[in-house]
């Protein structure tokens with residue numbers, strides 16, 4: 001068990017094994033809010049449209065996340081609407097990430113369908129906070145939540161072969177490659193982590 005485990009009244013603590021514990025410390029879950037050692041992840045709402053537009057449409061963030069495309073207001077509204085519906089119906093969607101001691105949003109992490117294969121984990125960070133391990137910590141919390149409380153048998157990821165920092169994230173999460181598929185920017189590698197391998 002990692003030291004410094006935070007206790008939140010009424011929260012459900014989740015512990016799936018030493019591998020995840022090493023990555024994110026420990027995870028507390030309450031009302032779809034995920035709390036890790038350094039971060040708080042909360043579901044996105046329609047009030048977040050402007051900050052998501054700024055974040056996702058910045059050149060460095062959208063390069064691999066949306067194949068370089070700029071998302072319209074309508075597309076961002078739809079992403080948030082789908083997330084709100086999925087949280088209500090199935091307990092997953094899009095989370096916004098903030099540091100525990102600061103109010104501003106520094107990124108996103110989420111679960112969304114990957115074709116008919118299952119749910120994939122997605123994540124993005126503002127460039128100002130790259131290189132601190134936040135993506136691994138946030139995505140690790142989402143994977144842990146998915147394989148634990150949500151009860152999924154596996155979580156998937158799909159990463160452009162050229163997205164080296166993202167490949168490093170999924171590898172740190174212990175995900176293993178199982179397929180390569182063509183994408184708009186070139187080959188994309190599909191990864192999985194099963195509940196059994198946790």
Ligand SMILES: CC(C)(COP(=O)(O)OP(=O)(O)OC[C@H]1O[C@@H](n2cnc3c(N)ncnc32)[C@H](O)[C@@H]1OP(=O)(O)O)[C@@H](O)C(=O)NCCC(=O)NCCS
Pocket residue numbers: 060061062063064065122123124125126129130131132133134135136137158159160163165166168169
């Ligand atoms: C993909 C993305 C989230 C990766 O961000 P990142 O900052 O490299 O990843 P992490 O937050 O996990 O940080 C890892 C780095 O922090 C370092 N680090 C520093 N302190 C750390 C700590 N306490 N714990 C863990 N890692 C730490 C790690 O060593 C690593 O550095 P390295 O790459 O030099 O080895 C970011 O590049 C991004 O937002 N890209 C645009 C969106 C995108 O492409 N998303 C993925 C779509 S599949």
